Amino acid sequence: MRCLVVYYSLSGTTRRVAEEAARALAADIVEVRAERYAVGRFRVLRAAFDAWRASLPTIDAGGRPVDEYDFVMLLSPVWVGRAATPMRAYLAQNRGKLRRTAFLLTCRGQCPPRAFEEMTSLSGVKPEKTFVLREHEIKGKPELPGPLVSFLTSIRQREAA
Numbered sequence: 001m002r003c004l005v006v007y008y009s010l011s012g013t014t015r016r017v018a019e020e021a022a023r024a025l026a027a028d029i030v031e032v033r034a035e036r037y038a039v040g041r042f043r044v045l046r047a048a049f050d051a052w053r054a055s056l057p058t059i060d061a062g063g064r065p066v067d068e069y070d071f072v073m074l075l076s077p078v079w080v081g082r083a084a085t086p087m088r089a090y091l092a093q094n095r096g097k098l099r100r101t102a103f104l105l106t107c108r109g110q111c112p113p114r115a116f117e118e119m120t121s122l123s124g125v126k127p128e129k130t131f132v133l134r135e136h137e138i139k140g141k142p143e144l145p146g147p148l149v150s151f152l153t154s155i156r157q158r159e160a161a
Helices: 013-025 043-053 085-093 113-123 146-160
Strands: 003-007 028-031 071-079 100-107 129-134
Touching (some): 013 146, 129 146
Parallel strands (some): 071 100
16 A cells, blocks of 8 residues: 655644654655745745635645555644645645545644545545644654554555554
């Protein structure tokens, strides 16, 4: 079974989780990039405004076509109660191409369930599992939380079977 981890990270927090998840799955990894938020002192305000407006930016995500993978884990920070706009753009561009998925959102506080509902709607696929990791659960911790590790291990075991 071929696995892929796709992530967007503005601050680097989600990137660290994605790298650990890819390592645990022995998966390929793809970073979604959006030039619109890459530089400038107003990038965070621009990101929040675009999330609030539900606009989808132009993105760049290299790698193999997503439909070549059996399982795809998608990771994103939460912006204004939604998955970050670059991840939402990725999901919209790949609608109908994903088979099996899991969604993981990183956030500072609460993560509204509608964020996962919107990801499901944009992708056209219901995830096998969803995870919310708060910043305090990630920063300064060398390993991923237990429930996430257990899930990744179960995916890996299915891969071996």
